[in-house]
Amino acid sequence: MKLLSRIEEIILLSIWRLDDRAYGMAIREEVIKATGKKWLLGAIYGPLGRLHKNGYVLSSKGEPTPERGGRSKVYYRLSREGIKALREINRVNSVIWNDIEKLEFKEE
Amino acid sequence: MNRQTIKPPRIAVRILEFIIQKDIQYGALGDFEEQFYWMRKEHGLFKARLLYWKQIAGALPYFIQNTIIWSLIMFKNYLKTIFRNTTRHRGYSFINLAGLAIGMACTLLILLWVKDELSYDRFHENGKNIYRIMSYGTKYMIEGIDGTPAPLAPAVKEEVPGIVNYARFSDIPKLVFKYADKVFYETRGLIADPSIFEIFTFPFVQGDPKTALSEPLDIVITETMAKKYFGTEDPMGKTIEVEGNLAAVKGVIRDIPHNSHIQFDFLSSYEFIEEVTNYGTNWGAFNFVTYLQLEANRDIHEIGKNITAVAAKNNCPQVKDGVEFRLQPLSAIHLDNRGAFRNYAEVGDRKYVYVFSIIAFFVLFIACVNFMNLSTARSTTRAKEVGMRKTVGASRKNLILQFFGESLFLTLTACVFALILVIVMLPAFNQIAGKDLKLDLIDIQLVFGLIIIVLLTALTAGSYPAIYLSSFKPVKVLKGVFKSEGKGKTFRKVLVVTQFSLSIALLIGTSVTYNQLRFLRHSKLGFNTENIVYVPVKENIGKSYDAFKAELLSDPNINSVAAQYYLFADESFRTTGYDWEGKERGQQVDIILNLVDYDFIPMMGLELVEGRNFSKEYATDATRAYILNEEAIKQMRMQNPVGKQFSYGQRKGTIIGVLKNAHFRSLHLKIEPHVLFFLDDVSAATEYGVILIKINGDKTEEALAKIQGVWKEFNPITPFEYHFLDQKYDSLYRKEQKIGTILNAFTLFAVIISCLGLFGLASFLTEQRTREIGIRKVLGASESSIVFLLSKQFTKWVLIANIFAWPAAYFIMNEWLKSFAYRISIGIWAFVLPGILAVSIALVTVSYQAIRAAWANPADSLRYE
Numbered sequence: 001m002k003l004l005s006r007i008e009e010i011i012l013l014s015i016w017r018l019d020d021r022a023y024g025m026a027i028r029e030e031v032i033k034a035t036g037k038k039w040l041l042g043a044i045y046g047p048l049g050r051l052h053k054n055g056y057v058l059s060s061k062g063e064p065t066p067e068r069g070g071r072s073k074v075y076y077r078l079s080r081e082g083i084k085a086l087r088e089i090n091r092v093n094s095v096i097w098n099d100i101e102k103l104e105f106k107e108e
Numbered sequence: 109m110n111r112q113t114i115k116p117p118r119i120a121v122r123i124l125e126f127i128i129q130k131d132i133q134y135g136a137l138g139d140f141e142e143q144f145y146w147m148r149k150e151h152g153l154f155k156a157r158l159l160y161w162k163q164i165a166g167a168l169p170y171f172i173q174n175t176i177i178w179s180l181i182m183f184k185n186y187l188k189t190i191f192r193n194t195t196r197h198r199g200y201s202f203i204n205l206a207g208l209a210i211g212m213a214c215t216l217l218i219l220l221w222v223k224d225e226l227s228y229d230r231f232h233e234n235g236k237n238i239y240r241i242m243s244y245g246t247k248y249m250i251e252g253i254d255g256t257p258a259p260l261a262p263a264v265k266e267e268v269p270g271i272v273n274y275a276r277f278s279d280i281p282k283l284v285f286k287y288a289d290k291v292f293y294e295t296r297g298l299i300a301d302p303s304i305f306e307i308f309t310f311p312f313v314q315g316d317p318k319t320a321l322s323e324p325l326d327i328v329i330t331e332t333m334a335k336k337y338f339g340t341e342d343p344m345g346k347t348i349e350v351e352g353n354l355a356a357v358k359g360v361i362r363d364i365p366h367n368s369h370i371q372f373d374f375l376s377s378y379e380f381i382e383e384v385t386n387y388g389t390n391w392g393a394f395n396f397v398t399y400l401q402l403e404a405n406r407d408i409h410e411i412g413k414n415i416t417a418v419a420a421k422n423n424c425p426q427v428k429d430g431v432e433f434r435l436q437p438l439s440a441i442h443l444d445n446r447g448a449f450r451n452y453a454e455v456g457d458r459k460y461v462y463v464f465s466i467i468a469f470f471v472l473f474i475a476c477v478n479f480m481n482l483s484t485a486r487s488t489t490r491a492k493e494v495g496m497r498k499t500v501g502a503s504r505k506n507l508i509l510q511f512f513g514e515s516l517f518l519t520l521t522a523c524v525f526a527l528i529l530v531i532v533m534l535p536a537f538n539q540i541a542g543k544d545l546k547l548d549l550i551d552i553q554l555v556f557g558l559i560i561i562v563l564l565t566a567l568t569a570g571s572y573p574a575i576y577l578s579s580f581k582p583v584k585v586l587k588g589v590f591k592s593e594g595k596g597k598t599f600r601k602v603l604v605v606t607q608f609s610l611s612i613a614l615l616i617g618t619s620v621t622y623n624q625l626r627f628l629r630h631s632k633l634g635f636n637t638e639n640i641v642y643v644p645v646k647e648n649i650g651k652s653y654d655a656f657k658a659e660l661l662s663d664p665n666i667n668s669v670a671a672q673y674y675l676f677a678d679e680s681f682r683t684t685g686y687d688w689e690g691k692e693r694g695q696q697v698d699i700i701l702n703l704v705d706y707d708f709i710p711m712m713g714l715e716l717v718e719g720r721n722f723s724k725e726y727a728t729d730a731t732r733a734y735i736l737n738e739e740a741i742k743q744m745r746m747q748n749p750v751g752k753q754f755s756y757g758q759r760k761g762t763i764i765g766v767l768k769n770a771h772f773r774s775l776h777l778k779i780e781p782h783v784l785f786f787l788d789d790v791s792a793a794t795e796y797g798v799i800l801i802k803i804n805g806d807k808t809e810e811a812l813a814k815i816q817g818v819w820k821e822f823n824p825i826t827p828f829e830y831h832f833l834d835q836k837y838d839s840l841y842r843k844e845q846k847i848g849t850i851l852n853a854f855t856l857f858a859v860i861i862s863c864l865g866l867f868g869l870a871s872f873l874t875e876q877r878t879r880e881i882g883i884r885k886v887l888g889a890s891e892s893s894i895v896f897l898l899s900k901q902f903t904k905w906v907l908i909a910n911i912f913a914w915p916a917a918y919f920i921m922n923e924w925l926k927s928f929a930y931r932i933s934i935g936i937w938a939f940v941l942p943g944i945l946a947v948s949i950a951l952v953t954v955s956y957q958a959i960r961a962a963w964a965n966p967a968d969s970l971r972y973e
Contacts, residue, residue: 024139040166041143042124045136046174049129059135067145069115074135 004056004085008047010034012086015057015076023062023073024048048076056082114153116144116160124164127171140164182506189493190514197489200482203868207861208522208569211475212561213529214857217537218468219557220530220545221850225456228367228442232309234401237272238438239408241398241415245431255394256433258387260419268414270406275304276396280376281795282644284826286349287337291827293644294333296373299381307401308370314344315359324379328359333373351647366544369442391424400435408435429696459927460847467851470610471858472561476569477607478865479515481600483573485872487580494577495585507578515570519562540849542842572599601905604866608909608946609916611862614855615942616917620934621848624925627932628841634770635712639805640833641812642675642798643819646826649799650791656799659818665804665811668711671787673703674796676772677836686783688744688763689753697743699736700772700780701756703787709735709767711802719750719765722786730788732761738769740781756785771930774840778929800833859946863953866902870954874898874961881961882969891962898958899951906950910943 004012014030015022028044051057062073078086115121121137128136143163147156194201232238241260242252261274280297304310305317312320313331320328327348334343334357347354355376364371387393402411412434419427436444443458483490494507502510530547538545548554576599643649649656657669674681684696708714709721717738722729734754741749749763769779787793803811812830819828874881881894918934925931 024135025142041140041163042128042165042167043170045128045132045167046170049132050174052132053129059132065142067142068138069141071134071138071141073138074132 004051004089005047007031008051008056009086009089011044011047012051012056012078012082015082016078016086020075020077022076027076051082052076054081055079056085114148116141117157120157120161120164124167127164127167127175186510186513187517189510190517193490193514194518197486199871200486200868203864204479204482204518205522205525207475207478207864208519208565209525209529210857210861211472212519212522212526212565213533214471214854215468215561216526216530216547216558217533217545218464218854219561220534220547220554221537221541221543222461222465222468223553223557224367224543224545225443225461228456229369229438231365231368232307232438234307234309235438237402237404238307239400239402239435240438240441241400242434242436243394243426243431244434245426245429252434252436253394254397256396256398257391257394257419257424258396259389259391259422260415260424260433261396261398261400263422264400264415264418267418268411270403270411271400272403273303273307273401275301275307275399276378277304277370277399278381278396283351284646285337286825287346290337291825292336293827293829294373296371298370298372298375299378300375301378304375307399310361310364313360313362314342317359320359321375321377322379323356323358324377325353325355326358326377326379327355328361328375329357330361330363330373332363334360367442369445391419391422392426394426399438408437411435455843457843459924464850467614467854467858470614471854471861472565473568474607474610474858474861474865476565477603478861478868479518479569480572481603481865482868482872483511484576484600485869487573487577488876490577491580491585494580495582498580498582499586504578508574511574511577512566512570515573516562516566519566519569522565523558523562537850537853540846540853542846600869604869604902604905605909605912607862607865608906608950609912611855611858612906612909612913612942612946613917613920614851614858615946616913616939617921618848618852618855619938619942620917620921620925620932621844621851623938624928624932625841625844625848628775628844628928628930629838631771631775631930633772633837634768635714635772636802637834637837639803639808640711641801641803641815641830642833642836643801643815643828643830645671645790645793645797645799646823647794648822649819650789650794650797652822653790653799656818656822659821660801660815663811663814665807666814667802667804668707669802670707670711670800671705671790671793672708672798672800673787673793675798675836676700676702677774677833677840679796680773680780683756685757687753687755688746690746691744695744697740697781699740699783701783701785703785703793705787705790708784708800711800714770715768716765717768719763721765726764728761729764730786731759733764733786734761735765735767735784736763737767737779737782739779740783741766743781754783756783775930776840776928859949863949866950867953867957870898870902870957874957878961878964878969881964882966885962885966886970891959894962895955895958898961899954902950902954903947906947909946910939914939914943 010031011027014027014034018026018030024041024044027048028039028041031039031044048057052059056079057076058079059074059076062075064070064072121140124137124140125133140160140163144156144160147159151159229235240254241256242254243256244252256276258276258278261276265271265274278299280299282293282295283297285292285294300321302318302321305312305320315328320326327350329337329343337343337348338346343357343360346357348357349355381387387395400411402408412432415433415435416427416431419433424431443456443461445455497507497510527547527549534545534547537543645653653671660666660669680700681702682698682700684698686697686699704722706722706724709716716735719735722733722735726733734756736744736749736754746752749766752763754761754763767782767784771779772782773780790797790799801811801815803815815830816828877898881898884894884897885891917939921934921938925934
């Protein structure tokens with residue numbers, strides 16, 4: 001399987017964490033919270049689009065609100081593929097992060 | 109409610125739509141708008157907008173990485189496809205490229221021509237505020253002439269508000285200039301007010317514009333003229349002998365640009381004419397051209413009315429009779445200069461600017477049609493490619509872009525060839541058009557024009573292929589059952605018919621123009637122009653005219669000699685100051701007057717319908733006799749004119765003869781009233797006078813040598829100069845001849861391009877039917893029947909094209925012919941011949957392919973079945 005990029009991974013996790021509240025704005029907040037960096041809204045959609053295209057996330061429309069110019073919110077949730085991908089990442093991570101306690105800078 | 113109306117910046121939204129992936133766009137747009145909404149609540153509208161833009165910028169890096177890089181990779185593939193397609197079908201590619209290149213070259217040439225026509229008089233710094241005074245009046249049959257009385261301008265500047273400055277011009281007859289051993293005729297001189305240098309931009313190389321023309325005998329010359337007389341010497345302050353006067357060179361100016369309607373080699377001071385004539389106070393002589401410099405944004409109608417009022421107050425006789433003055437902007441003069449006394453520069457014509465622009469467009473369109481036709485006809489060969497591309501995920505938009513890209517690429521290539529063609533053809537074109545056009549690729553206007561031509565061509569040529577080819581259904585195409593559909597066929601028919609309609613219309617235009625010009629050249633003027641040479645009346649020749657004449661007539665190759673006050677083809681001296689027996693009250697007839705001697709009427713072969721010629725037997729003829737033409741008699745409403753009283757001012761006399769109407773002047777004009785006086789003293793005619801010499805047509809050279817010898821004998825100083833009368837009359841239609849030649853050339857190109865296209869189409873369609881032909885032959889069809897079968901369809905289209913071309917061409921050419929007072933009527937042959945020509949050219953083009961196909965051995969074409 002194809003490995004995801006870091007930001008794709010974070011977005012996927014954010015969507016899972018947000019559960020049924022995962023729409024664009026909320027995902028961005030979540031990503032900002034996780035990384036501590038200011039993410040521009042636009043920067044979310046590139047990776048999100050790719051995830052959507054590759055079938056890791058599914059979308060569904062919510063209720064229209066006036067502040068969105070009458071548009072509906074679009075909620076994202078993980079697809080079977082998405083969950084599989086996260087599990088896979090987790091597995092890979094736990095293998096390669098295995099001895100992380102020993103990580104320290106050695107003075108010579 | 110208000111928050112519904114305040115939206116994010118629209119352009120930003122469009123950009124967003126463009127860069128965000130389609131399937132998540134809906135949600136994204138909503139999110140962005142929500143973001144905008146909260147931002148606006150928190151930071152206000154301005155900041156919200158800024159932040160909105162900033163948020164979008166965040167999407168860019170990903171977009172660039174994913175889209176543009178992939179586009180470049182696809183672009184490479186597209187280029188490869190174009191390259192393969194062009195090289196695989198060399199013949200078609202050549203037709204496409206050649207057609208487009210020729211078409212674009214024609215368009216470029218015409219563009220250069222039009223640009224030059226429109227560039228006249230734009231180089232003057234005050235240009236926008238310079239106007240020429242034009243005189244209009246129905247009574248004198250004056251339709252907008254540029255003549256005005258000399259005292260008008262000073263009076264107007266004094267009394268009418270809004271006028272900054274004025275300058276007056278008058279032309280000077282041909283003069284002999286002499287400096288040391290250099291003697292030349294100078295024909296391009298003008299008399300002008302010194303203010304000309306304040307109003308117009310004619311930069312000085314040497315001398316002071318403020319004082320240059322202040323003395324009566326001051327002259328200002330152009331650089332070229334300075335070089336001609338003085339070579340490397342300093343011309344300033346030198347004196348040139350001008351027919352007995354010593355003129356001092358007070359300034360040298362740069363040569364006048366060709367795109368100035370005011371043209372001259374030297375300027376002479378207004379003071380000079382002021383000294384020798386009374387023009388300065390004469391309100392009745394309309395012999396000055398007046399230019400005014402106005403203050404910005406003045407109402408020119410108002411000023412025109414005021415000028416007329418000033419002239420009326422000063423008892424200008426013409427104004428009392430209804431002449432009024434109007435102002436014409438400087439920039440409009442070149443294209444609307446029919447009324448000029450004497451045209452210093454070539455006169456343009458707005459009509460031809462339009463006509464040529466339209467022709468340029470046609471020729472280019474014809475080339476585009478070739479492209480469209482061949483691409484759609486060859487669609488079967490591209491169909492598989494389209495199918496494949498669609499199968500692997502190309503959207504219709506991708507394909508449309510691809511095909512437009514292809515046509516743009518081809519057009520650009522054609523453009524390079526077109527530029528080369530233009531460079532090659534420009535010298536010849538310049539010669540035909542009498543211009544000095546240059547292809548200046550740094551010129552922004554030109555480059556801009558070029559870009560527009562390329563884009564327009566690419567769009568037109570690529571439009572149908574792009575839409576048609578991209579619409580193929582991959583399933584159908586790849587199954588292999590695809591055949592070019594009926595829709596494409598009909599469209600091709602329409603295109604070919606349009607193409608040939610345009611070509612045939614151009615052919616008809618060419619034939620009508622040719623016939624009209626031939627008609628002008630060969631129509632009976634009512635007098636002879638052949639074998640008549642004329643020389644100017646200069647210095648001693650006027651004084652010793654009788655001896656000069658006798659000496660010439662002693663030569664057997666010289667048949668007769670006559671003198672004329674001025675040449676009808678050059679000038680027209682007209683006035684209404686006549687009286688006659690039975691003249692009605694208030695009746696005015698504008699009659700052109702000229703003076704001739706005894707031999708003029710017989711030499712020209714002019715016919716007298718009544719009365720007699722001037723004769724030595726009647727002593728009173730010298731001062732009392734008048735010969736009028738039929739038109740004059742008709743307009744005067746006179747019965748039995750011979751013997752009736754007629755007078756011009758104080759000169760009272762009788763009518764001794766009536767001339768049959770003859771076309772003394774251009775056939776653009778109706779025959780006008782003429783009156784001939786007797787020219788008693790030839791030496792009075794030194795300004796414009798000519799001596800006409802009828803020579804033996806078989807011994808032209810001997811006769812000319814004799815004339816030159818006699819001239820030298822009587823006139824050792826002035827250079828010998830002669831012209832042929834028939835050439836002079838031909839030159840009256842030079843503009844039309846030029847236009848005719850240009851039209852011929854472009855028609856030729858249009859026909860060539862159309863035929864190229866037809867050739868390509870025919871060869872393609874014949875190729876497609878190879879098997880059909882093979883089977884027909886096996887089943888016993890004769891070769892001729894196959895040629896007929898193949899040629900039939902194309903011939904039919906070209907025949908149909910005639911139906912559209914004829915009425916359109918008739919309408920346009922009829923309009924053009926209206927500019928001639930004497931014109932041919934367009935006969936049916938003017939249509940039939942071009943029609944037949946077009947059909948036969950098309951037939952020849954097609955039959956080459958048809959014959960080749962018909963003669964092919966069916967065994968070869970059927971082998972693979």
